[in-house]
Amino acid sequence: DTEVTQTPKHLVMGMTNKKSLKCEQHMGHRAMYWYKQKAKKPPELMFVYSYEKLSINESVPSRFSPECPNSSLLNLHLHALQPEDSALYLCATKIPGGTDGYTFGSGTRLTVV
């Protein structure tokens, strides 16, 4: 079980669509992360939020737009995506107490058609 909840679990969208991925965490940590994982590849960092402010953008194209409305919520707005953006999108936050480890949500499996 995870205390990081992502919705939807699966999403199919056309290249002209606008959609949003949502992440909610109740771990109490003020850092939140978006990762992208292509098939058979490691997760790659996209964005880091710290205290609801964007602290790292790993040169992600502007068709991905992150938002952190409060300390529990993280959104990823998608617009005009390309088929190569199809991937598993993972949200994470830090595990509380004594470790730098991350807990991940179960992810949104995105297919762009």
Place this chain on the structure above:
Amino acid sequence: GQQVMQIPQYQHVQEGEDFTTYCNSSTTLSNIQWYKQRPGGHPVFLIQLVKSGEVKKQKRLTFQFGEAKKNSSLHITATQTTDVGTYFCAGQRTASKLTFGTGTRLQVTL
């Protein structure tokens, strides 16, 4: 930029055999973490190593952090079918960025 490589990419073992994956970073790390991702699942945190030369054990799993804090290994003794998945090391240089290794996919058959 920082690169973290793992070998082998894939290993297929019979149940009961041992398994080891090796992780190498191009830069010195503040800590190394290990994650397991089951097929169709998400990465799950296993452990963190912080000190040079550190060794930690979790039941049949043994984790090591190299003296130079640039490499690490995960050894599984007597594999079971429940060990199937991809094992990622992940290195941290700064508090904000965790860089995943390339991963080792483990297949275990009876």
